[in-house]
Amino acid sequence: MAREKKNVTVAAPPVKSGRRATSYDVARIAGVSQSMVSRCFAPGGSIAPDKRDRILKVATELGYRPNALAQGLISGRTNMVAVLISSLTNRYYPEVLDELSRRLTERDIRVLLFSLTAESEVDAVLDQVWRHSVDGVISAARLSDPQIRLFDEHNVPLVLYNRTASTASAASVCCDSTSGERDLVERLLEARHKRFAIIAGPEDSYVGEERRVAALARLAEAGIKDVPVVRGDFSYDSGRAGLHALARGKMPDAVICASDQMAIGAMDAARIDLGIPIPKALSIVGFDGSGPASWASYELTSIRQPVRRMTEAAVAMLMERIEDGDTPAERRMFAGELLRGGSARIG
Amino acid sequence: MAREKKNVTVAAPPVKSGRRATSYDVARIAGVSQSMVSRCFAPGGSIAPDKRDRILKVATELGYRPNALAQGLISGRTNMVAVLISSLTNRYYPEVLDELSRRLTERDIRVLLFSLTAESEVDAVLDQVWRHSVDGVISAARLSDPQIRLFDEHNVPLVLYNRTASTASAASVCCDSTSGERDLVERLLEARHKRFAIIAGPEDSYVGEERRVAALARLAEAGIKDVPVVRGDFSYDSGRAGLHALARGKMPDAVICASDQMAIGAMDAARIDLGIPIPKALSIVGFDGSGPASWASYELTSIRQPVRRMTEAAVAMLMERIEDGDTPAERRMFAGELLRGGSARIG
DNA sequence: TTGAAAGCGTTACCAA
DNA sequence: TTGGTAACGCTTTCAA
Numbered sequence: 001m002a003r004e005k006k007n008v009t010v011a012a013p014p015v016k017s018g019r020r021a022t023s024y025d026v027a028r029i030a031g032v033s034q035s036m037v038s039r040c041f042a043p044g045g046s047i048a049p050d051k052r053d054r055i056l057k058v059a060t061e062l063g064y065r066p067n068a069l070a071q072g073l074i075s076g077r078t079n080m081v082a083v084l085i086s087s088l089t090n091r092y093y094p095e096v097l098d099e100l101s102r103r104l105t106e107r108d109i110r111v112l113l114f115s116l117t118a119e120s121e122v123d124a125v126l127d128q129v130w131r132h133s134v135d136g137v138i139s140a141a142r143l144s145d146p147q148i149r150l151f152d153e154h155n156v157p158l159v160l161y162n163r164t165a166s167t168a169s170a171a172s173v174c175c176d177s178t179s180g181e182r183d184l185v186e187r188l189l190e191a192r193h194k195r196f197a198i199i200a201g202p203e204d205s206y207v208g209e210e211r212r213v214a215a216l217a218r219l220a221e222a223g224i225k226d227v228p229v230v231r232g233d234f235s236y237d238s239g240r241a242g243l244h245a246l247a248r249g250k251m252p253d254a255v256i257c258a259s260d261q262m263a264i265g266a267m268d269a270a271r272i273d274l275g276i277p278i279p280k281a282l283s284i285v286g287f288d289g290s291g292p293a294s295w296a297s298y299e300l301t302s303i304r305q306p307v308r309r310m311t312e313a314a315v316a317m318l319m320e321r322i323e324d325g326d327t328p329a330e331r332r333m334f335a336g337e338l339l340r341g342g343s344a345r346i347g
Numbered sequence: 348m349a350r351e352k353k354n355v356t357v358a359a360p361p362v363k364s365g366r367r368a369t370s371y372d373v374a375r376i377a378g379v380s381q382s383m384v385s386r387c388f389a390p391g392g393s394i395a396p397d398k399r400d401r402i403l404k405v406a407t408e409l410g411y412r413p414n415a416l417a418q419g420l421i422s423g424r425t426n427m428v429a430v431l432i433s434s435l436t437n438r439y440y441p442e443v444l445d446e447l448s449r450r451l452t453e454r455d456i457r458v459l460l461f462s463l464t465a466e467s468e469v470d471a472v473l474d475q476v477w478r479h480s481v482d483g484v485i486s487a488a489r490l491s492d493p494q495i496r497l498f499d500e501h502n503v504p505l506v507l508y509n510r511t512a513s514t515a516s517a518a519s520v521c522c523d524s525t526s527g528e529r530d531l532v533e534r535l536l537e538a539r540h541k542r543f544a545i546i547a548g549p550e551d552s553y554v555g556e557e558r559r560v561a562a563l564a565r566l567a568e569a570g571i572k573d574v575p576v577v578r579g580d581f582s583y584d585s586g587r588a589g590l591h592a593l594a595r596g597k598m599p600d601a602v603i604c605a606s607d608q609m610a611i612g613a614m615d616a617a618r619i620d621l622g623i624p625i626p627k628a629l630s631i632v633g634f635d636g637s638g639p640a641s642w643a644s645y646e647l648t649s650i651r652q653p654v655r656r657m658t659e660a661a662v663a664m665l666m667e668r669i670e671d672g673d674t675p676a677e678r679r680m681f682a683g684e685l686l687r688g689g690s691a692r693i694g
Numbered sequence: 695t696t697g698a699a700a701g702c703g704t705t706a707c708c709a710a
Numbered sequence: 711t712t713g714g715t716a717a718c719g720c721t722t723t724c725a726a
Contacts, residue, residue, distance in 0.1 A: 020477075020501070020703095022702090022703055022704085023703070023704070024703080032712085032713085033712070033713040033714075034703090034704090034713085034714095035705085035706090035712075035713055035714075035715095036711090036712070036713075038703095038704065038705060038706095039705090039711095039712090042705080046711055046712085047711070047712085048711060048712090051711090051712090063500075065474065065477055065478050066478065066703085066704070067420070067478065067480065067702085067703050067704065068475075068478040068479045068480070068704095069416045069419045069420045069425070069479070069480055069702085069703080069704085070420055070702070070703035070704035070705085070718085071703085071704055071705075072416045072704090072718095073414070073416045073417055073420060073702090073703085073704070073705090073718045073719070073720090074703085074704050074705045074706075074717070074718050075704080075705055075706085075718090076705095076718085078416070080459075083460075087445045087448075087449075091441070091638070093441075094438070094440075094441035094444075097441075097460075097462075098434045098462055101434075101460055101461075101462040102434075102462065102464065105461075105462070110459055110461075110475060110479065111459070111460045111461075111462075112427075112457055112458070112459060112460075113430075113444075113448055113458045113459075113460040114448075114452075114457075114458075115444075115445055115448040115449065115452070115458075117449065127412065128415075128457060130367075130412055131412050131413060131414065131415040132415045132416070132457065133414065133415065133416055153410075154367070236638075236639075236642060240643070264642065265642075267644075268642060268643035268644055269643075271644075272643045272644065273643070291438070291583075292583075292639060295583060295611065295612075295615060296587070296615035296616075296619045296620070297614075297615055297618075297619065297644045297645070298644070367719095369718090369719055369720085370719070370720065371719080371720095379696085379697085380696070380697045380698075381697085381698095381719090381720085382696075382697060382698080382699095382721085382722085383695090383696065383697075384720095385719095385720065385721060385722090386695095386696090386721090389721080393695060393696090394695070394696085395695060395696090398695090398696090413719085413720070414718085414719050414720065416718085416719080416720085417702085417718070417719035417720035417721085418719085418720060418721075419702095419720090420702050420703065420704085420718090420719085420720070420721090421701075421702050421719085421720050421721045421722075422702090422720080422721055422722090423702085
């Protein structure tokens, strides 16, 4: 039935049946050269006003649009940026992706999305990235040092989001997990919590490990050792299971979670499954500060990542490197904001 | 410092300084024609085994990869699919996007992501879609009938996700809001709820309106009219505000929400802000059934959309239309599954 | 099986 | 300001 419509299409019939109009078609009908049509659509193309009008008129009639592939092929710029996200992690990434996508669109850049499942997929993804000649890449997925170096070889600008390269140098923007985590621990210490426990992220998560290490370090400074650590995968279920695991040992009075989702799972486990009053008998803190953290049922004490500023910075850094390939590596670190919720007994 | 690394790069130096290796480079070094290199990387290209090996060896050394732009330009296939999502709506879309992206990647298709903010952006997005010669489009954003017809004109296959075209015909996959909503209402009626109220979505949301209309229709059949309706934007906050608005009138004993997020907001408003016991004094039902709906603090009664089957169907339908442009319009409707949570007093 | 040559639809460069 | 012509890197005939 869709086919039927084609015969009664209202728009002006294309130059050749079914084919998409090209700059040649426009040139021919407007009585100018093809180069002129090209210049007419280019930013600073020199062209007489009357011709420009004529060309634009014809172009509109024919529904002409420059072919992005041909443009990219010849000019070396595709106006596409690849965004790499490891989906299985934190559910706070949708917000990041949304912000990134919005900001890139504002700058007339398209997003080629790669949502990674397993570590092993990275090489395949990078292969596609090279093939498609994107102008740059923003990666919120973990890349190995050799992988990061490939970007240099291929001359593709890269900005890491909440990751850092260990030996290779790369542009990156991140939220300061260390100071955030220390902040949380200090508040808990001030409020005289004694028995700490941690629900960490998976071992292969960069931010997860950073947060675990930072919390443990600050606790050690306060003379607190032998802190029980269980691992989750940033999900609600794993947080809930994590608290159950901790409860089988000596019950802590403060649980530090590597993500809000896990903290929320832990709260539900404590309050609902085990009947432990929060924050009276148990304080729980998270990290990220997005969405559900501030829902009235949880009011999580957490560190809010400044997602808007971070995404803005990531995009700005990338654009800078796309315009000027020699911009040196730089790391922009943003402090998180303490979210004082009711899930922890702090001052 | 990144620059410094370039001198000690381990990979074989490209043919010309800094330039990406082309099929000509490979051909020259392997001592064959360029066409042969092309065929070597094509699916069914006829080529002698020994030459194939030699070419592949050289290609690996040079780090050669076919240029996707050139391929797309000449062959007419880009192996890219555009995914349109209206981000401001439901937070249940990240799950959909993730599934779609995964399934497309499995089929060796790249995702060009367009995350829409305002209705007005659609035309600009479509413009980009045409320019980039994507092989097809999956849209979870609302498209007008004229916009849908453009796909026919441009010969670009389209599959609508949880939307339908009113007059234009298009392929679509959706969750049956009507039967889902009727199901919920019937359970509530059976449990002798009397005073119903609705927290609907925004007027310009297709699914939102469908759900509102379906619920009202079923209530009308039961002789229940004058059902108060307040509108939200699918967000937690709007659900919470919605319940407060309803509470200012005669207190209902059943609130039907157009999304889980709003239902959760409404639950928090009722239990925490107003001290109304749930489900004892008030039943609340949602729609979507993803993520937070099943968190222990809420245990929402809702309709779970079969996201996996729906995304699988959407991708399959799209691929079918990409392979064969004459596949007729088809609509696949999936029934949702009743989620019996503790948020509603039903049998 | 192989290679030469003709595009694909642009931009970039250079004379005019 | 113009238009001709050479790329860009590939796929696709078509003869050999």
